[in-house]
Amino acid sequence: MxxxxxxxxxxxxxxxxxxxxxxxxxxxxxxxxxxxxxxxxxxxxxxxxxxxxxxxxxxxxxxxxxxxxxxxxxxxxxxxxxxxxxxxxxxxxxxxxxxxxxxxxxxxxxxxxxxxxxxxxxxxxxxxxxxxxxxxxxxxxxxxxxxxxxxxxxxxxxxxxxxxxxxxxxxxxxxxxxxxxxxxxxxxxxxxxxxxxxxxxxxxxxxxxxxxxxxxxxxxxxxxxxxxxxxxxxxxxxxxxxxxxxxxxxxxxxxxxxxxxxxxxxxKYGNFDKSKIKDLSFDGEAFLFTHLAETENIEQLIQKLPNIRFNIAAYTPMAFLLLKLIQYDNVRVFPTIMEKDLDREINEADIYLDINYGPKADEIIERIMKRRVPIFSFDQTKSQNLDYNNYHVFPDNQIDEMAEAIKKVVENI
Missing domain, CATH: 3.90.550.10 (Spore Coat Polysaccharide Biosynthesis Protein SpsA; Chain A)
Incomplete structure (x- = not known):
């Protein structure tokens, strides 16, 4: 090519x-x-x-x-x-x-x-x-x-x-x-x-x-x-x-x-198939809310899970470190997210990613837990003292293992 x-x-x-x-x-x-x-x-x-x-x-x-x-x-x-x-x-x-x-x-x-x-x-x-x-x-x-x-x-x-x-x-x-x-x-x-x-x-x-x-x-x-x-x-x-x-x-x-x-x-090269011009569809929705641009292994997860849409939100404008992720088909970002959009993303999330550094959005995580949505995190980014039996923590280098676990969750929805 x-x-x-x-x-x-x-x-x-x-x-x-x-x-x-x-x-x-x-x-x-x-x-x-x-x-x-x-x-x-x-x-x-x-x-x-x-x-x-x-x-x-x-x-x-x-x-x-x-x-x-x-x-x-x-x-x-x-x-x-x-x-x-x-x-x-x-x-x-x-x-x-x-x-x-x-x-x-x-x-x-x-x-x-x-x-x-x-x-x-x-x-x-x-x-x-x-x-x-x-x-x-x-x-x-x-x-x-x-x-x-x-x-x-x-x-x-x-x-x-x-x-x-x-x-x-x-x-x-x-x-x-x-x-x-x-x-x-x-x-x-x-x-x-x-x-x-x-x-x-x-x-x-x-x-x-x-x-x-x-x-x-x-x-x-x-x-x-x-x-x-x-x-x-x-x-x-x-x-x-x-x-x-x-x-x-x-x-x-x-x-x-x-x-x-x-x-x-x-x-010019063959039959044009108009049916292929359509909105994208995904097997599941992942949600991440963050106060900082720094996250753990987000880009690798995006690449390994092309059939999962990653929705990343913040109350503030975003740094390029996060904005550049829109170069992937399965990513949307929501800087300065509006309340109605935040409600939608929380309610439509199939999994939540607790992989951001810095202060946690406790009020968001609380709403996620009320919906019994599985939460995935890495050792470096996990929330401390979180009592939730659907919380899954992986060593930082086990990106493949987390990706496989997310696939299984989505397959069983």
Whole structure:
């Protein structure tokens, strides 16, 4: 399965979806990660009900906004969420990934791109078209020394090598310096100098530079005109096709992908099954109320029990440590929960998780016990002196055992 990574925030959601539509229109069996700080998970759930029908998947990968606030671009049209790509080695487990900016559409199959071998290279990219280059008959830049910077809007990344050489932290640290001329693009070029292979320019057709070509930069037009069949089209610069007006070519191409319906895209590969577009259902409901973000083994339990819905509530706003858990289909969070919602969650809970650190919500636990709901806890988080014969405590390392016990309780409801 091909692995592709996008990043952006909720404000760019329609652009992200357009890029994904273009990818899927030409490619099956693709796993697409979207690194984001704030996109509602329901969007991912809905989209997967389409993509799963053709063997593809979209993954919600939340990133702490606090990490991004340390990083700033000198260009107004570049949002700080764009720096999420620096965290790919930390957030994405696959060894080879294709990164794409979300002002891009894919207009071709990508099999040949993923067949490339890295050799000594950390990544592959295309030279930034703004430079003055000589090209061979195939469109490649002939003298690599002429490339001032590679454009990082499209990168085939040797994720495995970056992890092996522990370069991820260094890359992020360098990006905190606000003086880089092109932000994280300059950082990537500097850190991986001499280890960036040249992609064919058709894989990053920087059509957004076209207007500059008609303003005294004829070398840009020369480079663009050499590419007859661009595979990945990049609307670089602030001159975007989704602006009210824009200049340059291929605006219609972006809107072609934007207006495609998902059912139409899926039907391209076979019969679209509308019955698979539905609300999720679960075997049981788990409830956790907490005053602190710190919990014991909550994420592991969520992963091991995909058919149990975890409902996590608090009277206060929640820290990212809890908010990020909504990247799982079987999690809902209720910060500053309203009383009617709290009543519902207590009354619908099949099990209660007493796995939060800090002060316990005694009044909540009391109501849970009155309903005779089983309570599960770990040694480190158990309530002290709680007299309840349906209270089950597990050693901290017995996550599997707790998960199995929860399954059995739900099966017998």
């Amino acid at each position: 091909k692995t592709i990574v996008l990043n952006g925030d909720y404000g760019f959601l329609d652009k992200i979806e357009t890029t994904i539509k273009s990818i899927i229109y030409h490619n099956q069996k693709v796993k697409i990660y979207v690194i984001n700080p704030d996109i509602p998970h329901e969007w991912f759930i809905n989209l997967n009900q389409y993509l799963n029908q053709i063997g593809s998947q979209i993954v919600d990968k939340k990133i702490d906004p606090g990490f991004l606030q340390k990083l700033h671009s000198r260009y107004l049209h570049i949002n700080t969420s764009a720096y999420g790509r620096l965290f790919i080695p930390k957030l994405i487990k696959e060894d080879k990934v294709l990164y794409l900016d979300c002002d891009i559409v894919v207009d071709s199959k990508l099999d040949d791109l993923f067949d490339l071998k890295f050799g000594k290279n950390i990544l592959y990219a295309v030279g930034d078209f703004y430079g003055k280059y000589e090209f061979d008959s195939n469109g490649f830049i002939t003298n690599l020394a002429d490339i001032v910077e590679y454009n990082t809007g499209v990168m085939l990344i040797n994720n495995k090598k970056i992890r092996e050489e522990n370069l991820a932290d260094e890359m992020i640290k360098m990006a905190e310096d606000p003086n880089w001329p092109n932000g994280d693009q300059s950082v990537i070029n500097e850190l991986f100098k001499g280890r960036i292979g040249q992609l064919h320019p058709s894989y990053n057709y920087q059509i957004g530079y076209e207007a500059y070509g008609y303003r005294g930069n004829s070398h840009i037009l020369k480079g663009l005109n050499l590419i007859k069949n661009p595979k990945i089209i990049h609307y670089i610069t602030e001159n975007k096709p989704f602006n009210m007006v824009s200049v340059g070519s291929l605006r219609e191409k972006w809107w072609h992908y934007r207006r495609l319906e998902w059912s139409e895209i899926i039907s």
